[in-house]
Amino acid sequence: MSKTIIQLDQIDVTFEQKKHQVQAVQDVTIHINQGDIYGIVGYSGAGKSTLVRVINLLQVPSAGKITIDGDVIYDQKEVLSSKDLRAKRREIGMIFQHFNLMAQSTVAQNVAFALKHSGLSKEEKAAKVANLLDLVGLSDRAENYPAQLSGGQKQRVAIARALANDPKILISDESTSALDPKTTKQILALLKELNEKLGLTIVLITHEMQIVKDIANRVAVMQNGRLIEEGSVLDIFSHPKETLTQDFIKTATGIEEALGKMVKQDVVEYLPQGSRLVLLKYAGTVTDEPMLNAIHERFNVKANILFANIEILDDTPVGEMIVILSGTDEGVHQATQALQVAGVSVDVLKEGDSL
Template identity: 55%
Template sequence: MSAPIIDLKDITVTFKNKTSTVHAVKNVSLQVAKGDVYGIVGYSGAGKSTLVRTINYLQVPTSGTATVNGQVMGQLSKNALRLARRKIGMIFQHFNLMNSRTIAANIDYPLRYSDLNTAQRQKKVADLLTLVGLQDKADAYPAQLSGGQKQRVGIARALANDPGILLCDEATSALDPKTTQEILGLLKHLNQTLGITIVLITHEMAAVKAVCQHVAVMEQGEIIERGSLLDIFSQPQQPLTKDFINTAAQLDVALAEVRKQPAVVNLADNARLLHLTYVGASTDAPLIASLYQQYGVTANILYGSVEFLQDTPVGNLIVILSGDPAQFPEAFADLRGQGVTVTELDPKGTVVA
């Protein structure tokens, strides 16, 4: 296996003031392969933005090593670090455009120290405007653009020096849902066509689901769970990860509605409320029918959904299973043997086992 393009080892970041010390990042290690789209998700204050800023050394870690593009960032001279940062683009939540400059001038700004002549810079800017779909906005000013258009300018500017890595710090958080999907689609297109490695920082698991190949979940300065997108969504281990996924899949909304239903409020003694998650080939199996045929267990489906993650179907069912309680353990074991994650819920929608 080739070396990762980003290799963070034992990164710790602390901030001190007169009265206290804040441990923003605590001994975190993270590797990102070339060409990957890696999502780092967590609530505000989790430390994800601080961690990612150690990649380009906008935040110098208190301890630990950041190796990017084969270079140990902490060992570089000021000039070498400046050159290294040119190959690490970055876009931000609030765009950070210069309002007094035209769109073309904003995109051209990172090229002022490049080796390109004026004509080459002009062509570069025009090509970047076309790439992000703003070829008719070269002479406009940021105030004349929508939020989504401003972020497209931010992306074009970040790509000016042909970086191999693009850091996206809450890049869609200020946008409406439709525009968010458009920007995420653009990022996915850039990854697929340019081979650029993307690190996406967000508090929205839906954004991760749309574009990422791998995911790390941060809480209180630490990575508490990591893995492929499919593994994280189909087999989350930590409560925080489960909360993020339930929100992204709207399972929290579904559970709130389910527990209002009379069949759940008055759940019979011979019934169980279950959340079933299944992946890939399991979605094609006649799960419910086989339960009745083998164990005499009937199912009342209260909610169901199937979505595709990395071209793999992932299904969710909330069901009431009814029958002989003595048959339930074997029936649940059978489901698990078919690759189904079985979570028992109480009538209030909380986890039992």
């Protein structure tokens, strides 16, 4: 069983603004295990970036307790000394949306800057920088300047710099928001590779559930400074409880966009009597079963598939379909029940001759 490396317990962060208080984070408790890729999702102003800055005390909380790799670094009664806090911060790397590279320094110099107080010799620093650039695929760019790099390459430099002091934790604060979709996937693949190769614990801050879906194994959803839902990516995507989480997932899976287009089609707009437009969700071994063939054979119900998507989340296949089920009223009713018994979630979106 993995040990807990980050414990945030009952964290509050309150700011004073123009003679009134703003609660940016309210009573949030999150425990993150070593080796997790942990996504924290929320819209702008949700408090997610403020919460993550608490991890290394870049933001001091108003209340709560912070434990990093077994060491309490804050609990209101005592705070680490400046020396001990500096040492602890070296265990936590950070990458950001806008890279924060020094324009007048080469790629190698940007990475080496993080080793300024490392105690390594000049030769050792050079060797470490070379290894880090090799790790992120930039060995041939060591003498280039940031202006000569693409956005994805700049973020790779920032990642190499964040890894310079061999951190146990890497915090990614909207680090792919400035990148195009193809480059975003490449950076996420690199983070996944570093997680597996180095045993790195990664905390991802994002407003895109798609990014969480691609590489995270656990996810927390924040709204108005509060944690509203938390769990494995598989559980959250299969059984989202909160409306905000459901909205995020609809966007990430493409189901929302698909539904918007389908309702304008004649086959949906003029759905015949006895037909149902349904959203089917299923996970695990259910995805291996010929479900729609089975209901046709048993209940003489035809299935017109309008949209289908299947993905692998946390090594488990997860699928969803938008389907028109057609047959007798009784047959469609029995087919719907049979699907539910088989472990398929059935959401009736529209019934024939209904508005």
